[in-house]
Amino acid sequence: MLQIDIAGESLTLLAERALWWPAQSTLLIADAHFGKGLTFRARGVAVPSGTSDDTMDRLAALLERTGAARVVFLGDLLHAREARQPALMATLAGLRAPGVEWVLVRGNHDVHAGVPAELGLTVVDEPWLMAPFALCHHPDARPGHYVLAGHVHPALRVEAGGDRLRLPCFVFGPDVGLLPAFGSFTGHMSLEPAAGVRCFVAAADRVLEVPHASARRRGRA
């Protein structure tokens, strides 16, 4: 857990790869990709089950711990149409306590997968405005708001003292912030940190800020 101030609001970065906004009792989760393994299996690629359970368990634990009144999924909640399998949908729906609002900002995968009504989600197109933030799936700048988005699955290569690791990360630029992908079965894209951008890696049970002089040595001309 790590507190930072973004756009005048205090946000908590969670090592579970989610973002907690205490003032609004809101939990932000990007790119859960539920049912991805299932999609692979249905199309003839033998990926074992359990990845969605894993993601589900972490979501349940987070809901319990934060007692969030609102959850906003920043897109790509389901991986594909095949993910809409009744048992999975029932488990997911079961996580929603009465009175808790669940919002899905539609992502590119949700467009193809569709969102079953039984999940009781409020489905919106980006941007979902909660001043001072614009909650989006795609990280496009929205003048007048600070954008919090997913889609990229950011990761950072950290290299120092003869050691090197690639870790999912939070990234906060001047007007756009990226959340790491929440799903257990998701790939990552390595980013090059740039000046004026803060990066926080999620390493097991901790969140750590990585100074941007960090990572890869190349890039220094």
Add this chain to the structure above:
Amino acid sequence: MSGRIGRRTVAALDSLSAVLNAHAPLMSGSDDSPGDLPSIPPNDASDEPTRADIRRIVASSSLGRQLRAARAKKLREQAEPVPARPTRRARRAAGALPDVAALQARIDGLYAERGWRVFDFQRTVWAHLQQGRSGLLHAGTGSGKTLAVWLGALLRAAAQPAPGLRVLWITPMRALAADTALTLGESARVFGLDWDVGLRTGDTGSAERARQTKALPQALVTTPESLTLMLSHDAAREQLGGLCAVVVDEWHELIANKRGVQAQLALARLRQWNPALPVWGLSATLGNPDHAMQVLCGPGGARVAGEIVRPVKLDSLIPARTERFPWAGHLGVKLLDAVLTELDASPSTLLFTNTRSQAELWYQALLAARPDWAGLIALHHGSLSRDVREWVEAGLKNGTLRAVVCTSSLDLGVDFLPVERVLQLGSPKGVARLMQRAGRSGHAPGRTPHATCVPGHGLELIDSAAARRAVAAGRIEPRYSPEAPVDVLVQHLVTLALAGGFDADALKSEIRTTHAYRALDDRTWDWAMDFVTRGGASLAAYPDYRKVERDADGRHRVPRADIARRHRMQIGTITADSAVEVRWARGGKSGGKSGGKSRGKSAGQNGGQSVPASGAAALAGGRLGQVEEPFIGRLKPGDCFLFAGRVLELVAVRDMQALVRAGNAARGTVPRWDGGRMPLSNELAHEIRTLIALAARGDYPEPEMQALRPLLDLQRGWSALPDSGDLLIEVMQSREGHHAFFFPFAGRPVHAGLATLLAGRISRNRPITFSLSFNDYGFELMSAAPVDWSQEIADGLLSGDTLDADIEHCLNAAQLARRRFREVARVAGLTFQGYPGQGKSARQLQVSSDLLFDVFSRHDPDNLLLQQARQEAQREELDAERIAGTLASMRAARHCITRPPSMTPFAFPLLVARLRERLSSEQLSDRVARMVALLEKAAGP
């Protein structure tokens, strides 16, 4: 460019650039260029060269030349008009062969008439083939292997006349297939047989494939992948059931890899349809020809040795002054002047490098040194587009190129008669490889193959001396077939499920007839069947899985067309790393030609973060070649790199295409392809150890060792030269940390394993993180904290106890298995390569093997594919058996721990070429916290 360059050179440059930029229109003004530069096929969708192109390319191969001369003479003598060739259909319908006695008489007659000698081994092969016996023919290049087997196959076909496809010719290299097909067709015609020899490879266009589906030629040249693809269709039995002989060319290239296993499985299927089918392998000299024969032919095969032993001259380019620390010199380009002198002295030279990046560097260096050679020197490696490669090969055959810088892409293939000389740039790394490469030169009458090693750095001089000694002693590397790889097995199951389905028990017996799966146990078989039908052995683990299903009639089939399509696409990629096409960027105003002048906006930049370059405006233009995806993945738009002999700037990457434009030469970085990391062979490593032990005793038996004396003296002065019973360990401290260098001289794979093992044993007892680096001579363990090595050794660091468990433990920790899993996952159909224009549904199935490895390890740890990755890592990355052996000799050795005042000549290459494997017992979060602290410190207040 300087004004001194003549018009002819400029024209030649234009032609060359037109070739490299294959889809750009040919420049005008090149009309006075050398007339024999082939024209470039027009920019149409099919990449097929015209028949005339191929004919021209093959025309000057040695066999082709002989045959042409023979035919011309015959025609002159007969002075008859050339009869028009009957149409394809007519020839196929005719399938006319004289009876076997008549054909044999014709062959004998022609040989006698030409004054050619029929070698005994050729007669032996003919006799075996006529009796239906299988076998392996092994001999050096240029000894008439091809003709021996081809005529044998024709004789057999004559003895058993039948319509349809009769002879299947399997070759490992797609690039060779067209040449081979033409050569075979030509030589059949010399003996009066108007056979149609077809071609079926990944390059074969759909029109030709459709024609072949209607009526197959009498002989077909193909690759293991394309053969397997044919087997995935219903019509396979009808098409391939009438074969009377199969030839596997360059079997030594296939035997030790999964493509070879794929070939074994395909042959098992062919034999199922025709148990008497003779299969003949052609192979270069191998350390274990009996095994090679067994794997291909099974019991009862014959082994025939070609009788021609050609002398080979091997020497080294010894620098006038051997520097003691030449390491900073990049990849041996330091010897450029000496190499130029050698090139001047020979009309045609092949320069072999071990990696494609070295090839690019050398090509640039040569061109910079001798701009007047533009158009006369060329570059050839597997990543370049086919047009370029064919142009280069044609230039070699007709002698218009004076030098070609190449990689193993030219190790094989038809002989280039004009090539007089081979230069091996960098260590030869293996005895067989050096012999093979040397054999590419000296084919002209009265010439001897001559290869000269050009050391990349001082120590590599030892390598070339060692290679020469190993050749003299006849110690050549053996090659072994893989044992029952599960990934190839599951791929094959799906392939056959596509071809009209299979009966499980019958297929199990069939697969057990192959060498690789002769000991396939029921457990593995059942697992593989479960994998393709249910996803895995545990029913619960793979709900909703569909791939292969059992029909009501009991046969296993693939029910879904999209799965079938993806699988067929997969078959061809058994060995390929995921590759990205390099293409010129077109569109906007920054076309490829004018690149560098007008720069478009840098694509895909957003708030300082690179996000997927979805907004890139560039369109794809002409194709330059392919590079591995990880290499492109390390570049950002705007970065420059060397490729296809020019500096390119990356514009954007999308849909597995890298769009580029001409870059700024000053900013070029050299691509670092992972594919070219060749390990030193055991045979060579052994000789090197011997030579160093001799030097330790003051004996410098070869000229290379003489030249290396200053370096060896320095090594002795600062540290030591290990004698045969010594283990040298150098310990020192630098700003980076505490280093320990071990020198067992056992070859890179073993050192990788040993480094991992020792690091693992120490870090088990206390939190410490090591950086590892290894090369052919030794390995380095570097840590932030000091280690008392004599104490560790006394405490059992080199112990043989719990070795298996330790190796297993270290494997998991060091994630060597994870690396092997990349290929395993691809072959087994878990990951597949994206392709341009793929649909959304395919994109939703994209996943990295890394991620899959994690998912399997966590949710299905008993998965046999994971086990296979671990085993492959043990065998191929670690070589567990040799680790145990080397560890035992390290234990028994006299431990010679030195504290040199500075990096020694032996240690320096380890430092320079550091490849880190991390092995850590620290908690992940502690590691990161420590790294962050270090970075903070480095960044300053």
